[in-house]
Amino acid sequence: MMTQYEKVLGGEITPAIRxxxxxxxxxxxxxxxxxxxxxxxxxxxPAHHALAPAVVGRAFTIKVxxxxxxxxxxxxxxTEIAKMHVALTAGTDFLMDLSVGPNLGExxxxxxxxxxxxxxxxxxxxxxxxVGKNIEALSENVLLEVIREQAEQGVDFMTIHAGLLxxxxxxxxxxxxxxxxxxxxxxxxxxxxxxxxxPFFSRWKEILDICHCYDVTISLGDGLRxxxxxxxxxxxxxxxxDVLGTLVKSCREHGVQAMVEGPGHLPFNQIEMxxxxxxxxxxxxxxxxxxxxxxxxxxxxxxxxxxIGATMAAYHxxxxxCCVTPSEHLGLPTADxxxxxxxxxxxxxxxxxxxxSLPGARARDDEMTRARKAFxxxxxxxxxxxxxxxxxxxxxxxxHGEEEDSCSMCGKEFCAIRNSKSAATAKFMEVPDANLAAxxx
Amino acid sequence: MMTQYEKVLGGEITPAIRxxxxxxxxxxxxxxxxxxxxxxxxxxxPAHHALAPAVVGRAFTIKVxxxxxxxxxxxxxxTEIAKMHVALTAGTDFLMDLSVGPNLGExxxxxxxxxxxxxxxxxxxxxxxxVGKNIEALSENVLLEVIREQAEQGVDFMTIHAGLLxxxxxxxxxxxxxxxxxxxxxxxxxxxxxxxxxPFFSRWKEILDICHCYDVTISLGDGLRxxxxxxxxxxxxxxxxDVLGTLVKSCREHGVQAMVEGPGHLPFNQIEMxxxxxxxxxxxxxxxxxxxxxxxxxxxxxxxxxxIGATMAAYHxxxxxCCVTPSEHLGLPTADxxxxxxxxxxxxxxxxxxxxSLPGARARDDEMTRARKAFxxxxxxxxxxxxxxxxxxxxxxxxHGEEEDSCSMCGKEFCAIRNSKSAATAKFMEVPDANLAAxxx
Numbered sequence: 001m002m003t004q005y006e007k008v009l010g011g012e013i014t015p016a017i018r019x020x021x022x023x024x025x026x027x028x029x030x031x032x033x034x035x036x037x038x039x040x041x042x043x044x045x046p047a048h049h050a051l052a053p054a055v056v057g058r059a060f061t062i063k064v065x066x067x068x069x070x071x072x073x074x075x076x077x078x079t080e081i082a083k084m085h086v087a088l089t090a091g092t093d094f095l096m097d098l099s100v101g102p103n104l105g106e107x108x109x110x111x112x113x114x115x116x117x118x119x120x121x122x123x124x125x126x127x128x129x130x131v132g133k134n135i136e137a138l139s140e141n142v143l144l145e146v147i148r149e150q151a152e153q154g155v156d157f158m159t160i161h162a163g164l165l166x167x168x169x170x171x172x173x174x175x176x177x178x179x180x181x182x183x184x185x186x187x188x189x190x191x192x193x194x195x196x197x198x199p200f201f202s203r204w205k206e207i208l209d210i211c212h213c214y215d216v217t218i219s220l221g222d223g224l225r226x227x228x229x230x231x232x233x234x235x236x237x238x239x240x241x242d243v244l245g246t247l248v249k250s251c252r253e254h255g256v257q258a259m260v261e262g263p264g265h266l267p268f269n270q271i272e273m274x275x276x277x278x279x280x281x282x283x284x285x286x287x288x289x290x291x292x293x294x295x296x297x298x299x300x301x302x303x304x305x306x307x308i309g310a311t312m313a314a315y316h317x318x319x320x321x322c323c324v325t326p327s328e329h330l331g332l333p334t335a336d337x338x339x340x341x342x343x344x345x346x347x348x349x350x351x352x353x354x355x356x357s358l359p360g361a362r363a364r365d366d367e368m369t370r371a372r373k374a375f376x377x378x379x380x381x382x383x384x385x386x387x388x389x390x391x392x393x394x395x396x397x398x399x400h401g402e403e404e405d406s407c408s409m410c411g412k413e414f415c416a417i418r419n420s421k422s423a424a425t426a427k428f429m430e431v432p433d434a435n436l437a438a439x440x441x
Numbered sequence: 442m443m444t445q446y447e448k449v450l451g452g453e454i455t456p457a458i459r460x461x462x463x464x465x466x467x468x469x470x471x472x473x474x475x476x477x478x479x480x481x482x483x484x485x486x487p488a489h490h491a492l493a494p495a496v497v498g499r500a501f502t503i504k505v506x507x508x509x510x511x512x513x514x515x516x517x518x519x520t521e522i523a524k525m526h527v528a529l530t531a532g533t534d535f536l537m538d539l540s541v542g543p544n545l546g547e548x549x550x551x552x553x554x555x556x557x558x559x560x561x562x563x564x565x566x567x568x569x570x571x572v573g574k575n576i577e578a579l580s581e582n583v584l585l586e587v588i589r590e591q592a593e594q595g596v597d598f599m600t601i602h603a604g605l606l607x608x609x610x611x612x613x614x615x616x617x618x619x620x621x622x623x624x625x626x627x628x629x630x631x632x633x634x635x636x637x638x639x640p641f642f643s644r645w646k647e648i649l650d651i652c653h654c655y656d657v658t659i660s661l662g663d664g665l666r667x668x669x670x671x672x673x674x675x676x677x678x679x680x681x682x683d684v685l686g687t688l689v690k691s692c693r694e695h696g697v698q699a700m701v702e703g704p705g706h707l708p709f710n711q712i713e714m715x716x717x718x719x720x721x722x723x724x725x726x727x728x729x730x731x732x733x734x735x736x737x738x739x740x741x742x743x744x745x746x747x748x749i750g751a752t753m754a755a756y757h758x759x760x761x762x763c764c765v766t767p768s769e770h771l772g773l774p775t776a777d778x779x780x781x782x783x784x785x786x787x788x789x790x791x792x793x794x795x796x797x798s799l800p801g802a803r804a805r806d807d808e809m810t811r812a813r814k815a816f817x818x819x820x821x822x823x824x825x826x827x828x829x830x831x832x833x834x835x836x837x838x839x840x841h842g843e844e845e846d847s848c849s850m851c852g853k854e855f856c857a858i859r860n861s862k863s864a865a866t867a868k869f870m871e872v873p874d875a876n877l878a879a880x881x882x
Contacts, residue, residue, distance in 0.1 A: 071849055071850060071851055071852035071855065072852030072853065072854055072855060073840040073849055073852045073853070074838065074840055074849040074852070100851075100852065100855050125855070128854075128855070133854040133855075169864070172861070173861075173865050176807065176810050176811070176814070177810050177813070177814055177858075178814070178858070178861040178862070178865065179857055179860075179861035179864075180857045180858065180861075181857055182851050182855050182856075182857045182860075184857065184861075185856075185857035185858075185859075185860035185861040185864070186855075186860055188860070188861055188864045189860045189861070189863055189864040191864075192864040193864075227810075227857075228806065228807070228809075228810035228813070229795060229803055229806045229807070229810075230803070230806070230807050230810055267792075267795050267796050267803075268752060268756055268792050268793065268795070268796035269756065269795075269796035269797070269798070294752065294788075294792040294795070294796070295788060295791050295792045295795060295806055296806040296807075296809040296810055296813075297791060297805050297806055297809050297824060297825060297826055298784075298787075298788050298791075298825065298826050298827070299809075299821060299825050299831040299834075299835075300825065300827055300830035300831035300833075300834050301784060301785070301788060301826070301827065301830070303745075304744075304745055304748060304784075304785055304788055305788050305792070307745060307749065308748065308749050308752045308788070308789065308792060311709060311735065311749045312753070315709055315710065326834060327834045327837075327838060327850070328850070329813065329848075329850070330831060330834045330835040330838060330848060330850070331834060331835055331837065331838020331839065331848050331849040331850050332838050332849045332850050333850075334837070337834075343739075343742060343745075344742070344745055346739075347735075347736060347739050347742060347745055347746050347749070348749065350736050350738060350739075351708075351709050351735040351736045351746070351749060352709065354670060354708050354709070354710075354735070354736060355708050355709035355710035355735070356710070357710070362670055362671070362708075364738050365669065365670045365671070365736055365737035365738055366617065366669070366670070366671050366737075368669075368737040368738050368740075369617050369618050369668075369669035369670075369671055369737055370617070372618070372668075372669070372737075372770065373617070373618055373619070380740060383738060384738060384739065384740050384741065385738055385739050385742070386739070386741055386742065389741035389742070390740040390741035390771060392741075393740075393741050393767060393768045393771045393772060393778075394740075394771040394772055396768075396772065396775070397515065397768060397771060397772020397773050398772065399514040399515055407770075407771060407772050408512055408514055408515040408772040408773045409512060409768070409769070409770075409771070409772050409773050409774075410512055410541075410623050411512035411513030411514045411515070411541065412513065412514070413513055413569075413574040414512065414513060414541050414566070414569070414574075414623050414627075415623075415626075416620055416621045416622055416623045416625065416626035416668075417618075417619070417621065417626075418626075419620075419623075419626035419627055419629070419630045420613070420614075420619040420620035420621075420625075420626040420629055420630070421619070422630055423610070423620075423626070423629045423630040423632075423633045423634075424614050424619065
């Protein structure tokens, strides 16, 4: 079997490419060429029958990924399936199930069968769960077995933490926060305990073979992403990034699509540099960033702290934005918090599309402007990314029954739109001396 | 009487400067010198006895302004005074009362007497309210009378829309959205109706005399700020900005402090340019921006769309950030929405302080990091900008009674902080070959 990537290298335009190109409103050739260069990926496991393919890359619209999943101590399959639907209704483009604990295959199958967007996992979570959360019992073979099983089930992309090496561990422990990636911390613990190299790295060729066989896209995990501003852009982070750059090339040589995961926590002024460094080191492979959070002092609001960073990251080249919810650093998100995260990230993604001047990106903004000027509230709510929330806030403020040509913010007589319309209809066109300003002050 | 500005020009360090400098943790001389250059302002009406002075300028910590105020159709004095306290508790640095309607003086006096932060107004709102919301009856003398009365009451800074000239009106009506500034639209309507130049502009010298007499800082209003992405950075906006630049110089010549108000709505990629252009045109006068919102399609979430823009603006030189609430474009904000706006903007302001590498700006982030690593939840909530919200989200997710050395997000066995600590305490220091990576893939 040829993978999607091998087909595009041969010049083929697959049906998935046509679908993705239609959504982007670009020529299928453009999608194919970006895929062939490796600057875009189209995660699509043929076993994921419900999937409507989507392409991720700097040249295309920015995509949003929502994370859901049980923790060992919280939630249930039913709750997480409900969260999946909340995330999809909110408009997420990608979905990852980060569940841990028993019977993950059952939950995953139930999700994949209903999931119309690319579906991702982090295999080490299931592997560690399967061996009773015992690092001693976690063998390399279990890791490979889990990757194969998940691939068979139709997972489109998997986070593989192959870039965190033994030699990096001392760098990580120089940090203020250490390792904050769940998978990264497990791999580090495994390497220390077993006194061996990262199993994802040492068994890399076999992992590539599995991903090739099932056409799974590899999302190269950043086990050493900084977990606080103080650790941002440090030696540990960039040492791992260099390995990820090597692994990107290796994926491409083996006909497997690859994207790269990134920070985390970064001061706002380091974001541009980080995006450029990743593009350079990883030869343009799509960058999948988690935020980044731009300050550590706002737990409870990290959907906001991070969507600020995500907008900047996307503007400077990140292609896929992983939602952070308001409960980040505090607990497992509720369905409402997942929705809040997706909404914040859709704002970031769209703001970046507009800022990058993607053709047509501003069309919906302009339609909203026309609806605002016309006081067409119904149309505004239709165009809003969350019309129901907008409508509720409008209704809460309303005082009139019928009249709709103003809102309670300014009130009718102070409404700038009404007043400037009134001025516009008057006779004002005798333009006075444009140079008056400079002379008279 | 000498104004604050005239005193600093004479080299004096006033008590207000000492207070402001302590808060900034800089030498009073630095505050004085920035004030003397006009690149910072310290709004301080001697009649505002409750004020703890604060300095605004690019060289200092970014400040947040919250808007409150009745509209003609909604709210009451009691509600707005309660909102003031919500905004202050949430941590706003500045406050503006944008109330319209009858008996504004009564409300304002009640606010000023309790308000410890610089207090601002928009005099045209009261003037138009006073003449029965009748543009015909609005005379230049009423405008001057209102400015004088508000100055007497202790208002620290006033938005004066003196930069929107008759010659700009045709430019504004080329726009998709026209004029969206309440004050700007009234002034435009007035100029069209009376067929005369902007009264703030034609009576500018008298306004300066009043502001000099009461030591009021002028906030030069941007009546032509863009109201949608489509109108951003247009001829109308920059034509007004050029006039504002002239007026800044005129303020300085008359011993009056001046800052400049700015957009509004801007695509993310236009923010840096706008900040630089304002600094150039206005000779470094502090820039007081409203957001800017970076997309028009998210009504109900405009505290988020705009705090993205505000972070970028502050990073590139804006000094004072005017909060936008979640009900922007939809209605008068509730107290909860005012709080949501202030919180989003404190995040933006702090993120920019960190990004600008202000000395000590990251200290609180680092303290949070230490508390996180130690699982010291109490300390985390103390350090959080909104500890109560953080605590609630944490409690909502908790499953254990006593144990606190993890949270429900990952669960105990999957907690990266726990697992990386465990790896750190093991013997891992025999560093393997750091060059392994390159060789084996």
